[in-house]
Amino acid sequence: MCGRYSLAIQTPADVRARFPVGESIEIQRRYNVAPADDVLAVTVDREGSPRGELLRWGLVPSWAERHDIGMKMINARAETAAERPAFRRAYERYRCLIVADGFYEWRATPGARKQPFHIACTDRSVFAFAGLWSIWHAPDGGTLRTCTILTVAANAAIAPLHDRMPVILAPDAEAAWLDPGTPLTELPDLLAPLAPDRTALRAVSTAVNDARYDGPECLAPPVPCEQATLFEA
Numbered sequence: 001m002c003g004r005y006s007l008a009i010q011t012p013a014d015v016r017a018r019f020p021v022g023e024s025i026e027i028q029r030r031y032n033v034a035p036a037d038d039v040l041a042v043t044v045d046r047e048g049s050p051r052g053e054l055l056r057w058g059l060v061p062s063w064a065e066r067h068d069i070g071m072k073m074i075n076a077r078a079e080t081a082a083e084r085p086a087f088r089r090a091y092e093r094y095r096c097l098i099v100a101d102g103f104y105e106w107r108a109t110p111g112a113r114k115q116p117f118h119i120a121c122t123d124r125s126v127f128a129f130a131g132l133w134s135i136w137h138a139p140d141g142g143t144l145r146t147c148t149i150l151t152v153a154a155n156a157a158i159a160p161l162h163d164r165m166p167v168i169l170a171p172d173a174e175a176a177w178l179d180p181g182t183p184l185t186e187l188p189d190l191l192a193p194l195a196p197d198r199t200a201l202r203a204v205s206t207a208v209n210d211a212r213y214d215g216p217e218c219l220a221p222p223v224p225c226e227q228a229t230l231f232e233a
Contacts, residue, residue, distance in 0.1 A: 001075060001105075001151065001162055001164050002074070002075055002103050002129070002149050002151060002164075002165070002166035003034075003035065003074065003075075003104075004032060004033065004034055004103065004104040004208065004211070005033045005100045005102060005103035005104065005129075005166075006030060006031055006032065006033065006100065006101055006102045006103070006104070006118065006218070006219065007027075007029065007030045007033065007040060007099060007100050007101055007126070008029045008030055008031045008101065008102075008216070008218075008219060009101040009102065009120065009124055009126070009219075010101050010125075010126040012027035012028075012029075014126060015027050015040070015099060015126055018125075018126050019042055019052070019097065019099055019126075019128070020042060020050040020051070020052065021040065021042060021051075021052025021099070022051060022052045024052075025040065025052040025053065025054065027040060030214060031208075031214050031215055031216055031217075031218040031219060032104075032208050032210075032211065032213060032214045032215075032218045033057070033100075033214075034057075034211040035057050035058050035070075035071055035074045035211075036056060036057060036058055036070070036071065037056070037057050038054040038055065038056055038057075039054065039055055039056075039057045039098055039099075039147065040052065040054060040098070040099045041053055041054070041055045041096045041097060041098050041099065041131060041133065041147055042096060042097040042099065042128070042178065043055075043094070043096045043133060043178075044178055044179070044180065048179070048180065048181075050178060053145065054145075055096070055098075055131075055133055055145050055146055055147040056070065056144060056145065056146045056147070057070075057074055057146070057147060057148075057149075058070030058071050058072075058073055058074050058146055058147075058148070059073040059074075059076070059086065059087070059090065059132060059133070059134050059146045059147055059148035060073070060134060060136040060144055060146045061073075061085070061086045061087075061089075061090075061134055061136070062089070062134055062135060062136055062137070064136060067136060067138065067144055070146050073086060073087075073146075073148050074148060074149065075148060075149055075150070075151050075164075075166075076132060076148045076149070076150050076151070077150070077151055077152075077164075078130070078150045078151060078152045078167055078188070078191040079152070081132065081150060082184065082187075087132055087148065089134075090132035090133060090134050090148075091132055091184075091187070092184065093180050094132060094133050094134060094180075095131070095132055095133075095177050095178060095180070096131040096132065096133045096147055096178070097128035097129070097130075097131060097169070097174055097177070097178060098128060098129040098130075098131040098147060098149055099126065099127075099128055100126070100127060100128070100129055101120060101121075101124070101125070101126045101127065102118050102119055102120035103118075103119050103120075103165075103166055104116050104117065104118055104119070104204075104208055105117050105119060105158065105161040105162050105165075106161065106162075106209075107160070107161050113206055113209065114209075115203055115206075115222070116203070116204050116205075116206060116208045116209060117161060117201050117202065117203055117204065118201070118202055118204045118208075118218075118219060119158060119165075119199065119200070119201050120200050121168070121194070121198055121199070121200065122197070122198050122199065122200045123198075124200075127168050127169070127171075128168070128169050128174055129149045129150070129166045129167060129168060129169070130149070130150040130166075130167035130168075130169050130177055130190070130191055131147045131148060131149055131150065132147060132148050132150065133145065133146065133147040133148075134146055134147075149166050149167075150166070150167045150191060151164045151165060151166050151167065152164070152165060152167055152191055152192070152193050153165075153193065154193065155193040155194060155195065155196045155199060156196040157196040157199040157201060158199065158201070161201075165193055165194070167191045167192075167193070168193075168194045169190065170190075170192075173190040176190060177190050202221075203221070203222050204218065204219055204220060204221065204222065205217050205218065205219075205220040205221065205222055205223065206222070207220065
């Protein structure tokens, strides 16, 4: 499961230096990216060249009758995406990079609230989730470009919080994942979990629990009462 993530640690200049998103896409610091938000992604054009664009998070298959199905499609299991009707065509032809620098997971505590953790790479680098994207044509003639994030079994660092984690692609796997010409038989090898020794977790404020809030407090340490609950867990 990946239901919330961030693109806030790195500056927009760092992101442009790392990914070919171009200059026309506005890059904003995002502390609490939530489903149905427009997210920064890298796709390829008809000639196979990478391009940056904004995609709505929550994949709407091209054959769907309604766009709200996307809220049920924010994640796709890497093990079965090639077979699921909702994801099969995108897995074969429309793969993308979804740019991030961390994601959130929650741990149950004795209190009413769950304790959120921010999970990032140990070097605090910006990275790419493995994503799929699709174009949906609305009855009124409009179009909606959407995406989903692939997940795999959690590594040993994340498993105490959740049994799944988003696929963070190795930098040398990003081009192959994007390339529509990559043989389908080679794709599963690209979808490995991040190594536990490259995974950094830290408890953060419960401000992130509110999907409507997208400010720096999401990455702040827990307040004293939250910290006490955390250590009692």
